[in-house]
Amino acid sequence: MKSVPVIAVALSWFCLVSAKPEPVSELNQVFYHAAGPSSIELGKVVFYFAKEVPLEKPTITQSIEHGIKRVEFRFDGAHASRGTLAAARELFAKIDKAMCTIELQAKKGNRPSVVLRIAYNPEMVGFESDLFDAIKHEKGFMCTLLNKPLLQRLSGTMPILKTVSTSKRGGIVIDMGHGGQDHGALSLHSIAEKDITLGIGMKLSTLLRSAGFDVTCTRSDDSFVPLDVRTTLCNRCDKADIVVSIHANSGQSSASGIETFCYKPIHTSSASDLSCTAQKTYNAALLSRCNQSLSLAQSIQGSLIEQAKKKQCTVVSRGVKQAASQLLLGATKPVVLAEVGFLTNPIESALLSSDEYQQAIARGLLNGICAYFTASAQV
Numbered sequence: 001m002k003s004v005p006v007i008a009v010a011l012s013w014f015c016l017v018s019a020k021p022e023p024v025s026e027l028n029q030v031f032y033h034a035a036g037p038s039s040i041e042l043g044k045v046v047f048y049f050a051k052e053v054p055l056e057k058p059t060i061t062q063s064i065e066h067g068i069k070r071v072e073f074r075f076d077g078a079h080a081s082r083g084t085l086a087a088a089r090e091l092f093a094k095i096d097k098a099m100c101t102i103e104l105q106a107k108k109g110n111r112p113s114v115v116l117r118i119a120y121n122p123e124m125v126g127f128e129s130d131l132f133d134a135i136k137h138e139k140g141f142m143c144t145l146l147n148k149p150l151l152q153r154l155s156g157t158m159p160i161l162k163t164v165s166t167s168k169r170g171g172i173v174i175d176m177g178h179g180g181q182d183h184g185a186l187s188l189h190s191i192a193e194k195d196i197t198l199g200i201g202m203k204l205s206t207l208l209r210s211a212g213f214d215v216t217c218t219r220s221d222d223s224f225v226p227l228d229v230r231t232t233l234c235n236r237c238d239k240a241d242i243v244v245s246i247h248a249n250s251g252q253s254s255a256s257g258i259e260t261f262c263y264k265p266i267h268t269s270s271a272s273d274l275s276c277t278a279q280k281t282y283n284a285a286l287l288s289r290c291n292q293s294l295s296l297a298q299s300i301q302g303s304l305i306e307q308a309k310k311k312q313c314t315v316v317s318r319g320v321k322q323a324a325s326q327l328l329l330g331a332t333k334p335v336v337l338a339e340v341g342f343l344t345n346p347i348e349s350a351l352l353s354s355d356e357y358q359q360a361i362a363r364g365l366l367n368g369i370c371a372y373f374t375a376s377a378q379v
């Protein structure tokens with residue numbers, strides 16, 4: 001008779017271990033990007049979830065009490081490690097509490113969840129949230145905190161978002177991907193992506209300066225610069241009109257070619273606390289920035305291919321693609337990311353390791369940037 005409870009326990013254990021677990025999406029990384037003081041945005045909170053499980057729409061609840069609005073996003077089926085939570089809390093602690101407070105919690109159990117709570121004064125702060133697909137196939141979620149008084153002042157007039165460069169030609173931030181302990185991809189010729197992006201970026205910087213442009217670089221040696229520090233630098237660089245980020249690709253050995261990315265939001269939430277006219281102003285500003293990024297990407301992609309083909313006629317164009325990465329999301333000015341070739345492809349790895357080809361790529365970037373500024377001046 002004593003065996004009955006043993007069998008029952010064994011059966012329930014068997015049922016528990018054999019039941020197919022619900023898929024869980026890991027919260028891989030959290031970023032906070034501060035915007036510049038004169039920007040229509042105040043800051044952005046960005047979440048990256050693992051690529052295996054498609055991220056479903058979060059559950060949103062809102063309440064307002066004593067003039068403070070609280071918005072809660074619950075991501076059912078998402079898991080966050082202690083390290084991710086600690087890193088996120090460290091970032092959120094640096095945010096000016098007069099603007100907003102942000103909390104992140106992870107709930108364990110059969111069905112884990114991640115809860116994001118944001119509290120802010122809706123008189124001063126507007127709010128948008130977006131889902132996006134990241135370049136490396138992760139799923140992303142982003143909250144944008146908006147400068148509501150500035151948007152209201154700009155309402156009814158077209159916002160002047162263009163920054164003022166001290167140079168007649170224009171101002172550029174060059175972002176050389178990776179650096180320091182972040183090596184990026186490794187080429188078949190044992191050269192790290194960080195060295196190739198530095199080589200091309202420094203050559204581009206020389207070319208741009210001699211053509212009369214204002215140039216700021218996110219790094220000029222083999223140092224590690226965190227992604228949110230890079231975006232803050234871009235956003236606070238008043239003399240810069242555009243941002244160009246340089247990377248090299250990796251994949252299967254057969255994969256090859258050059259591609260340029262820019263970001264286009266998929267969805268804009270309606271709960272932004274903005275008046276109808278301020279919302280229109282914000283949407284117009286966002287659309288204008290996206291269109292400028294797209295024309296910069298098209299211009300750069302075309303001239304990169306033209307210059308690369310002069311050195312290697314088999315180089316193919318993978319085109320302009322719209323997806324997100326940290327810099328593309330965090331920068332509050334027109335921004336593109338160029339993947340200048342595949343380090344895992346034998347031919348492109350050899351090319352990108354040579355000074356001569358790096359110079360051709362830098363020339364392609366320069367020509368694309370020049371053509372973009374010429375076209376913008378004619379609009």
Ligand SMILES: [Zn+2]
Nearest residue numbers: 177184247248
């Ligand atoms: Zn890279």
